[in-house]
Amino acid sequence: MGSATNALIFKVQAECPITRARAALMKLPHYEVHTPVFMPVGTQGTMKGLLPDQLETLNCEIILGNTYHLGNRPGVDVLQKVGGLHKFMGWNRALLTDSGGFQMVSLLKLAEITEEGVKFRSPYDDTEIMLTPEKSIEIQNCIGADIIMQLDDVVQTTFQDHDRIKEATERTSRWLDRCLKAHKRPTEQNIFPIVQGLLNPELRRQSAEEHITKDVNGFAIGGLSGGEAKDDFWPMVSLGTEILDKNKPRYLMGVGLAIDLVVCVALGVDMFDCVFPTRTARFGCALINKGQLNLKQKQFESDLNPIDKDCECTTCKNYTRAYLHCIVSVETVACHLISVHNIAFQMRLMRTMRENIKQGTFPQFVKKFVNEVHPDKNFPTWIKNSLMSVGIDIMED
Amino acid sequence: MRFSIKQTGCGSERIGNLTGFLKSPGAEIETPTTALFTQGGSIVHLTAEVLSQVFSNTKLLWLPLSNSIHLETGVKVQNDGVAKFAGLQGHATCTTLHSLSESTPMGHFELDRVPLWTKNGKKMISADRYMDVMEIFKPDIILAIADGRTSINEGGKRLSKSVERSYTMLKTCVDRCKTSKELQNSSLVGVVVGSGSEKKLDDSISNTLKHVDSLTGIALQGIVDGTEETMDIDSEILNKLLDKVGKAFPKDLVRIFEGHWNPSVVLSAVEQGWDLFDGSYPVKLTNMGVALKLNFDITKDNDTMYLLDMIDERYKEDFTPILGGCECLACRKHTRAYIRHLLNTREMLASVLLSIHNLHHFDQMFCHARQHIASNTFAVFKQHITKQCEMLKDFAPYRYKAQNGPNVQTEKPSSKKKKQRLVSEVKSNNGS
Numbered sequence: 113m114g115s116a117t118n119a120l121i122f123k124v125q126a127e128c129p130i131t132r133a134r135a136a137l138m139k140l141p142h143y144e145v146h147t148p149v150f151m152p153v154g155t156q157g158t159m160k161g162l163l164p165d166q167l168e169t170l171n172c173e174i175i176l177g178n179t180y181h182l183g184n185r186p187g188v189d190v191l192q193k194v195g196g197l198h199k200f201m202g203w204n205r206a207l208l209t210d211s212g213g214f215q216m217v218s219l220l221k222l223a224e225i226t227e228e229g230v231k232f233r234s235p236y237d238d239t240e241i242m243l244t245p246e247k248s249i250e251i252q253n254c255i256g257a258d259i260i261m262q263l264d265d266v267v268q269t270t271f272q273d274h275d276r277i278k279e280a281t282e283r284t285s286r287w288l289d290r291c292l293k294a295h296k297r298p299t300e301q302n303i304f305p306i307v308q309g310l311l312n313p314e315l316r317r318q319s320a321e322e323h324i325t326k327d328v329n330g331f332a333i334g335g336l337s338g339g340e341a342k343d344d345f346w347p348m349v350s351l352g353t354e355i356l357d358k359n360k361p362r363y364l365m366g367v368g369l370a371i372d373l374v375v376c377v378a379l380g381v382d383m384f385d386c387v388f389p390t391r392t393a394r395f396g397c398a399l400i401n402k403g404q405l406n407l408k409q410k411q412f413e414s415d416l417n418p419i420d421k422d423c424e425c426t427t428c429k430n431y432t433r434a435y436l437h438c439i440v441s442v443e444t445v446a447c448h449l450i451s452v453h454n455i456a457f458q459m460r461l462m463r464t465m466r467e468n469i470k471q472g473t474f475p476q477f478v479k480k481f482v483n484e485v486h487p488d489k490n491f492p493t494w495i496k497n498s499l500m501s502v503g504i505d506i507m508e509d
Numbered sequence: 510m511r512f513s514i515k516q517t518g519c520g521s522e523r524i525g526n527l528t529g530f531l532k533s534p535g536a537e538i539e540t541p542t543t544a545l546f547t548q549g550g551s552i553v554h555l556t557a558e559v560l561s562q563v564f565s566n567t568k569l570l571w572l573p574l575s576n577s578i579h580l581e582t583g584v585k586v587q588n589d590g591v592a593k594f595a596g597l598q599g600h601a602t603c604t605t606l607h608s609l610s611e612s613t614p615m616g617h618f619e620l621d622r623v624p625l626w627t628k629n630g631k632k633m634i635s636a637d638r639y640m641d642v643m644e645i646f647k648p649d650i651i652l653a654i655a656d657g658r659t660s661i662n663e664g665g666k667r668l669s670k671s672v673e674r675s676y677t678m679l680k681t682c683v684d685r686c687k688t689s690k691e692l693q694n695s696s697l698v699g700v701v702v703g704s705g706s707e708k709k710l711d712d713s714i715s716n717t718l719k720h721v722d723s724l725t726g727i728a729l730q731g732i733v734d735g736t737e738e739t740m741d742i743d744s745e746i747l748n749k750l751l752d753k754v755g756k757a758f759p760k761d762l763v764r765i766f767e768g769h770w771n772p773s774v775v776l777s778a779v780e781q782g783w784d785l786f787d788g789s790y791p792v793k794l795t796n797m798g799v800a801l802k803l804n805f806d807i808t809k810d811n812d813t814m815y816l817l818d819m820i821d822e823r824y825k826e827d828f829t830p831i832l833g834g835c836e837c838l839a840c841r842k843h844t845r846a847y848i849r850h851l852l853n854t855r856e857m858l859a860s861v862l863l864s865i866h867n868l869h870h871f872d873q874m875f876c877h878a879r880q881h882i883a884s885n886t887f888a889v890f891k892q893h894i895t896k897q898c899e900m901l902k903d904f905a906p907y908r909y910k911a912q913n914g915p916n917v918q919t920e921k922p923s924s925k926k927k928k929q930r931l932v933s934e935v936k937s938n939n940g941s
Binding site: 159160161163165166194413414427435438439443444447449452 | 842
């Protein structure tokens, strides 16, 4: 595979004969991950009230931690002493950490980006901190996740200034080199570069083409899912998967809605992450194929069905919509129960896609899925066009 | 539900068992024991899945109507009892009007109705309305509705009303239990009130005794009114009360003592022959971010603190479990440093892990108590635990967190608290 280390071995097991979807086994230092995979986000070293044991029961194989938050609390010293995040939180399977850059731009108004790095004021003690590519990797080396992300220059997805976008894209490439150089644990951790360029195809192409020349074991597509139109979103994903090495995993950052997962797997994406399933759970919303149920609504007061009768999760086996309706937004238990279901939902969707890819029935699955979501066949253009681009005509019976 | 005494100790303490539950006929719950306190029908912070990792046997769920009356519509539609509706089928249930540990406004009584303070405000409840809900919830044990939220310092007029009203309501409960088809398998527990005055207490006892044939147990209220101050009772006064009320009733009634009393008070009650507790104590600790860590081994010295304020900075790099050798899931898999981090970042898993440990550990205290009763060494065990509780009488978080909830920073730690910290630091260093 041309990589210098074997901290990641990616074996494609089956490819869809029509679309770009593939099922693979991604061997990481802590666990063998089946792709396409959805990675739930456990920001501060915990998955919103769920025990690591529960995540294993739910078949989660890899989860996310946020470098920015973990670097602040519990802090690098604690993580160093305990021997990394795996040990600290009692999670034995694979982990991925982000670079910490995104939080700074999204959370902090005072962030200032220069060639050296991202300068910001800490919300914890108000001191001025400089996050450089080297610093980001140093913290991530200490956290010890199986996959770590390069620091990238993040610009709001809907930002229009071409010069700034160009600068950010090119700086991201320069920062990648600095990250790779600063990386101290290449046999245990993999740095993924991030393809940038927002909605500009030229810049995206340039970014991806530069990244594939580097000695890395996988790639991420970033800068999307930030409020752009879906018709603008999918061509950028497609452009990425077209250029990026077929023999390495491709990770689309921040995407997790069911329909987006299905379309992007068809476009050749292998990994996804999103806070949505656990965040929406906290607001009392349970995921189903057609979207979500807001369990706060009075219509569920006497509904003795589980959230989803086809779901095998402990919530659906044990609890009715009527009971969840009673405790939602009052008891923490409600939040845990819906989180369990929502993660189970994501896991089941990914497993179904993997099985269909392996059985050669993925295009049929996609058609069935989009028809279930839009039984009136009133498909949004982006779904029609994106799937058409990989050989699935959803209008055809 | 049936209660029978299996063995008595040197004093009034006894081992008994509860059997004949509606939904788990084969199950047996040994007493003295604690129920598991619920909110909205669920064990606080724990899903059924996680609960099954903590306890594999049938437990008694403690269900105050104040936090569960909103389940009524759903339970009615499903028509299979409240435990099943709350996803906890197979567990036994005990319902009561209020939790004695919750603080509520005073007053608002009517002739034949008492206020029920729910998350949606005040609901006035008559005995008949209470029993209507019981017919829907179908619990194994029903504490009779009573006007029992008076403190031990309550005025005479209020106490008279409380005793009178509770008696009227008890009569309704007894009648309804006799005639209702739905409640044939539920057991009624009489509630003694008026503890603030010897005479009123006597009245309440004799009122309750009039219906003793219809009762499976008794509970004692009228000691605290929900506020923290009223929990501060001289242990001798409390012991006298427990002794007097216990002895006034036939031995084969199960005796229930509610409230978030510390282990020392609980074991005193056990010594007076009280059998069942409501389980609000470990929940309260969890909600304050505190871990319970009693030393059960009577052959070992009491050199460690029995409460750990888990958000304390000193646990930041402490990679040991809450309690070495503890069999609970939280101690087997997680460290103090991790729990400290979760509290510090206000993550919900903190409460889950603390609940797992505190519920397990509090339950263990009763296991040890039963073993010591069986081997006639209960007095030694009680003394051993009481000593630990006395060492921490002024536990700082216990005071300020009770009012402010968990994780609240006080403006400035008092010198007393600083001293406390220092002491416990030294102790816990020696201990581990």
